[in-house]
Amino acid sequence: MARNALHDIKRSLDGLIGEKVLLRANGGRRKTIERTGVLEETYPSVFVVKLEPPDGSFKRVSYSYADVLTETVELLVYKEGSNVRVNYTEV
Numbered sequence: 001m002a003r004n005a006l007h008d009i010k011r012s013l014d015g016l017i018g019e020k021v022l023l024r025a026n027g028g029r030r031k032t033i034e035r036t037g038v039l040e041e042t043y044p045s046v047f048v049v050k051l052e053p054p055d056g057s058f059k060r061v062s063y064s065y066a067d068v069l070t071e072t073v074e075l076l077v078y079k080e081g082s083n084v085r086v087n088y089t090e091v
Contacts, residue, residue, distance in 0.1 A: 006065040013042050013065075013075075022076040023049055025063070037061075039075075 016039050027033045037051040046062045053059055067073040 005069055009065040009068050010042055010044075010047070013039060013047050016077055017042065020078045021049060022078070023051070023061075024074040024076075025061075025067075026072045039077075 019039050021037060021039050023033075023035050023037060025033045035051045035053070037049045039047065040050045040060065041048045046064050048060055048062045051059045051061060063073045068075065
């Protein structure tokens with residue numbers, strides 16, 4: 001069952017490559033990291049977000065689809081003036 005969930009998350013992210021996203025990640029010790037960036041690439045086990053840091057340089061971070069499933073990472077996609085949350089809900 002979890003394998004299908006991870007595959008569904010990857011498939012939904014495949015269609016969002018190049019989209020601007022808001023990334024919220026658990027930074028540990030009650031710290032949440034919140035950054036904007038672009039969903040750059042999806043791979044079989046991970047996806048890559050190119051962050052837009054305040055100093056103008058770019059940094060890439062990668063997370064696994066399991067991070068989205070367990071809600072360790074939350075992605076909000078900016079679509080036409082509204083935000084769409086990427087998550088997995090069992091049907």
